[in-house]
Amino acid sequence: MKWYLKSLGPKKIIEFVALIIFVIFFMGPLLNLAILAFTGNWNYPDMLPREWSLKWWKFVFQQEGVSQSIALSFLIATIVTAVSIVLCVPAAYAFARIRFPLSKFFLFSFLLTHAFPKMGLYVSIAVLFYKLGLMNTLLGVILIHIINVLMYMTWIPTSAFRNVHTAQEESARDVGASPFRVFRSITLPMAMPGIIVASIFTFLNSLDEAQGTFLVGVPNFRTMPVVMYGIISDYPAYAGAVFSIILTAPTIILLLAAQRFVSADVLSSGFQIK
Numbered sequence: 001m002k003w004y005l006k007s008l009g010p011k012k013i014i015e016f017v018a019l020i021i022f023v024i025f026f027m028g029p030l031l032n033l034a035i036l037a038f039t040g041n042w043n044y045p046d047m048l049p050r051e052w053s054l055k056w057w058k059f060v061f062q063q064e065g066v067s068q069s070i071a072l073s074f075l076i077a078t079i080v081t082a083v084s085i086v087l088c089v090p091a092a093y094a095f096a097r098i099r100f101p102l103s104k105f106f107l108f109s110f111l112l113t114h115a116f117p118k119m120g121l122y123v124s125i126a127v128l129f130y131k132l133g134l135m136n137t138l139l140g141v142i143l144i145h146i147i148n149v150l151m152y153m154t155w156i157p158t159s160a161f162r163n164v165h166t167a168q169e170e171s172a173r174d175v176g177a178s179p180f181r182v183f184r185s186i187t188l189p190m191a192m193p194g195i196i197v198a199s200i201f202t203f204l205n206s207l208d209e210a211q212g213t214f215l216v217g218v219p220n221f222r223t224m225p226v227v228m229y230g231i232i233s234d235y236p237a238y239a240g241a242v243f244s245i246i247l248t249a250p251t252i253i254l255l256l257a258a259q260r261f262v263s264a265d266v267l268s269s270g271f272q273i274k
Contacts, residue, residue: 032241138217152201228244
């Protein structure tokens with residue numbers, strides 16, 4: 001290790017140290033969660049638990065409604081992602097290909113749900129939902145989740161469609177392809193990586209949504225994050241660690257999958273208004 005550091009220049013050493021700090025900062029909490037979740041007996045000042053056990057996993061899944069909340073969270077996230085694709089992908093294509101008055105304003109408006117404290121927005125929506133009879137309904141929970149993910153499913157696909165050069169589409173039309181076939185065979189496949197990434201972010205955002213679900217869905221619909229808050233406040237940290245892993249694992253897996261579809265520069269361009 002010392003020989004390796006001596007072979008590096010000062011700049012490389014600084015970069016190496018920064019990388020180590022980042023890994024510790026990022027992986028440290030996850031490692032701590034993993035240890036807590038499988039701990040049977042761990043007392044200060046021991047560096048590692050004296051006993052490893054699955055008792056806290058059994059404890060969490062024996063709590064009333066936990067299994068149902070996990071299934072409900074994945075069901076709602078799947079529905080929200082599917083509906084968002086149907087609604088937002090055509091809108092993204094329109095923003096990318098059609099110039100119309102106030103197009104930048106309408107595209108920017110999708111950012112508003114993330115520009116202000118969400119609870120204030122959710123309270124206003126809850127008042128409207130109460131008048132429409134959507135409180136404590138599955139439809140109400142799905143709608144408030146969709147409102148929260150509109151930015152991802154509009155901005156990122158819009159950038160993906162803009163990155164498809166019109167010359168490629170025009171070449172296909174010159175040889176007799178219909179507009180629908182051009183879209184199906186050229187535009188959509190080339191924009192698909194961005195749509196997949198937006199779908200992953202939408203799924204994860206819906207899976208993690210707690211405030212809107214609590215305000216609109218409780219007591220009839222209790223998702224994983226809502227139940228987790230109760231477990232963390234009423235039970236030991238070991239139980240909270242188990243639930244955190246259940247929430248974190250899909251995030252890590254799907255984000256690693258997203259890296260295969262799009263690079264950081266393409267993703268960042270999805271959050272620019274052009």
